[in-house]
Amino acid sequence: MTTADxxxxxxxxxxxxxxxxxxSEPVVVxxxxxHPSTHGVFRLKVTLDGEIVQDAEMRIGYLxxxxxxxxxxxxxxxxxxxxxxxxxxAAMSNNLAYCLAAEELLGVEAPPRAQAIRVMFAELQRVASxxxxxxxxxxxxxxxxxxxxxxxxxRERVLDMFEMTCGARLTTNYMRIGGVAxxxxxxxxxxxxxxxxxxPSRIAxxxxxxxxxxxxxxxxxGVGAISQELAINSSISGPVLRAxxxxxxxxxxxxxxxxxxxxxxxxxxETGDCFDRFLVRMAEVKQSLRILRQVVDRLxxxxxxxxxxxxxxxxxxxAYRRVESPRGExxxxxxxxxxxxPYRFHCRPPSLINLSxxxxxxxxxxxADAIVTLGSIDIVVGEIDR
Amino acid sequence: xxxxFDPQVAAEIVNASVSGAARVDDGLLYLxxxxxxxxxxxxxxxxxxxxxxxxxxxxxxxxxxxxxVYHLQSLDHNHLLQANARLVxxxxxxVPSLSGLFQGAHLQEREVYDLFGIRFDGHPDxxxxxxxxxxxxxxxxxDFLQMPGQIRAGLPGFPHEGxxxxxxxxxxxxxxxxxxxxxxxxxxxxxxDAESEAGA
Numbered sequence: 001m002t003t004a005d006x007x008x009x010x011x012x013x014x015x016x017x018x019x020x021x022x023x024s025e026p027v028v029v030x031x032x033x034x035h036p037s038t039h040g041v042f043r044l045k046v047t048l049d050g051e052i053v054q055d056a057e058m059r060i061g062y063l064x065x066x067x068x069x070x071x072x073x074x075x076x077x078x079x080x081x082x083x084x085x086x087x088x089x090a091a092m093s094n095n096l097a098y099c100l101a102a103e104e105l106l107g108v109e110a111p112p113r114a115q116a117i118r119v120m121f122a123e124l125q126r127v128a129s130x131x132x133x134x135x136x137x138x139x140x141x142x143x144x145x146x147x148x149x150x151x152x153x154x155r156e157r158v159l160d161m162f163e164m165t166c167g168a169r170l171t172t173n174y175m176r177i178g179g180v181a182x183x184x185x186x187x188x189x190x191x192x193x194x195x196x197x198x199x200p201s202r203i204a205x206x207x208x209x210x211x212x213x214x215x216x217x218x219x220x221x222g223v224g225a226i227s228q229e230l231a232i233n234s235s236i237s238g239p240v241l242r243a244x245x246x247x248x249x250x251x252x253x254x255x256x257x258x259x260x261x262x263x264x265x266x267x268x269x270e271t272g273d274c275f276d277r278f279l280v281r282m283a284e285v286k287q288s289l290r291i292l293r294q295v296v297d298r299l300x301x302x303x304x305x306x307x308x309x310x311x312x313x314x315x316x317x318x319a320y321r322r323v324e325s326p327r328g329e330x331x332x333x334x335x336x337x338x339x340x341x342p343y344r345f346h347c348r349p350p351s352l353i354n355l356s357x358x359x360x361x362x363x364x365x366x367x368a369d370a371i372v373t374l375g376s377i378d379i380v381v382g383e384i385d386r
Numbered sequence: 387x388x389x390x391f392d393p394q395v396a397a398e399i400v401n402a403s404v405s406g407a408a409r410v411d412d413g414l415l416y417l418x419x420x421x422x423x424x425x426x427x428x429x430x431x432x433x434x435x436x437x438x439x440x441x442x443x444x445x446x447x448x449x450x451x452x453x454x455v456y457h458l459q460s461l462d463h464n465h466l467l468q469a470n471a472r473l474v475x476x477x478x479x480x481v482p483s484l485s486g487l488f489q490g491a492h493l494q495e496r497e498v499y500d501l502f503g504i505r506f507d508g509h510p511d512x513x514x515x516x517x518x519x520x521x522x523x524x525x526x527x528x529d530f531l532q533m534p535g536q537i538r539a540g541l542p543g544f545p546h547e548g549x550x551x552x553x554x555x556x557x558x559x560x561x562x563x564x565x566x567x568x569x570x571x572x573x574x575x576x577x578x579d580a581e582s583e584a585g586a
Binding site for chain 2: 060061064066068069230232233234235236246248253254255260320322329331333335343344346348352353355356357385
């Protein structure tokens with residue numbers, strides 16, 4: 001038992017003593033729609049007995065843009081920019097998942113160089129997204145922006161690389177059906193080399209700052225834990241699932257873009273609590289850097305875009321393709337009726353579905369723990385509402 | 387690589403216990419909507435199929451009927467099955483809820499209810515998810531905002547492909563306000579004509 005555990009138990013005991021049998025009525029508190037802990041317009045309605053959460057109910061839809069309907073009257077290529085705006089913190093992963101689904105419908109495959117570039121940008125996106133996720137999570141645990149802005153320095157460097165490649169930092173619109181939009185600029189690889197050279201010492205700094213941090217342990221350990229069975233039954237994926245100890249990573253299980261040829265591990269947690277989710281994300285950044293090293297070392301030459309007509313009409317049929325986005329299983333289900341636009345365009349959003357067990361994670365904990373739990377799931381509201 | 391679980395084998399697993407609840411049509415597994423819960427439970431609990439992870443749940447409006455689409459995954463055997471359920475009643479479509487089997491179906495069924503108006507019987511908390519109560523209509527249905535003259539949302543063809551594929555249909559009102567980037571109706575500006583005139 002560490003000091004943090006002792007502190008935690010003592011706090012719990014005090015709270016129970018204060019709230020037991022005093023005849024008080026539950027209080028309903030709205031977190032959001034504008035609240036720093038919700039990372040977007042998301043409302044969490046919690047029913048409190050003193051400090052203890054009795055019920056947690058989410059109200060969403062504030063950012064609903066009806067993308068699935070809009071996509072039905074745009075061509076397959078015109079829909080790529082929508083996917084950026086579904087999950088705006090992992091635009092590359094969304095581009096990739098959509099393009100893979102469209103490629104399956106059209107029966108085309110990206111050339112080897114395009115596949116390597118896709119892996120490179122998907123992993124850079126994971127580094128950037130996990131920097132954001134971990135930084136804001138530690139904010140929710142009570143750090144006042146210091147770790148966040150340290151991590152934002154790394155994210156800035158990734159976004160600079162995006163900008164020099166495709167001109168955009170957030171909504172990249174970089175992948176195309178059959179490849180990527182532009183070849184790598186000359187200055188990208190030197191920038192990426194210096195990024196890869198710097199990152200290990202940066203990660204060592206974060207670990208020195210955070211891994212033994214007593215406040216972080218007290219706030220996150222044992223909080224919001226769920227079992228493996230509940231996580232699988234709730235369709236939870238990504239770092240939240242892996243924190244419970246299930247080594248389920250679609251880059252290993254259902255490889256795409258040649259992930260089966262790269263050497264990397266799937267980090268898993270043990271207890272499935274908020275701290276394990278944080279640890280899994282920290283470990284995944286290291287694995288992403290490993291993959292990036294391999295991509296740079298054996299980047300093939302050749303075309304970066306297959307010859308796919310802009311006005312493509314896929315054969316009638318359907319395709320479901322998924323990728324391991326920073327938040328979990330991101331799938332696109334496309335139905336074609338032979339027309340120029342998708343007959344049905346559906347995005348399987350990991351952010352929304354990872355909230356399926358939010359009640360189980362928060363009920364019985366304190367209100368402050370519910371905020372830490374929500375931060376540890378790493379939601380992106382654009383993807384929840386679409 | 388995730389294998390595709392053979393729909394024939396899945397149909398045999400289901401039909402062995404609930405006769406006639408599953409059929410395979412054109413390589414796709416169709417489950418009887420009335421016995422959906424028993425069928426999916428068999429697929430989930432059978433050691434051979436072991437489909438314990440509900441990846442994805444959505445619906446498709448096929449104009450004559452609705453197709454509910456379930457993607458079920460086995461983590462141990464690493465295979466994926468797509469199961470469909472066809473709802474022929476367009477007026478009041480309803481299907482048993484899978485939320486008793488999978489907690490992950492809760493939010494996805496609410497989403498389908500919100501956007502398609504398909505009721506899930508037995509769902510503990512069936513309310514709209516994104517839109518507000520009282521929102522008129524079900525947006526992802528193909529007849530949502532249907533205009534007179536059989537004009538509906540969608541893109542019938544590329545503008546250069548000729549009269550029958552033109553958008554909007556000549557002589558009709560456009561579905562929405564025209565944007566400068568929208569394709570022009572054919573006859574006014576045709577891609578081929580402009581080039582041949584320049585050449586001449």
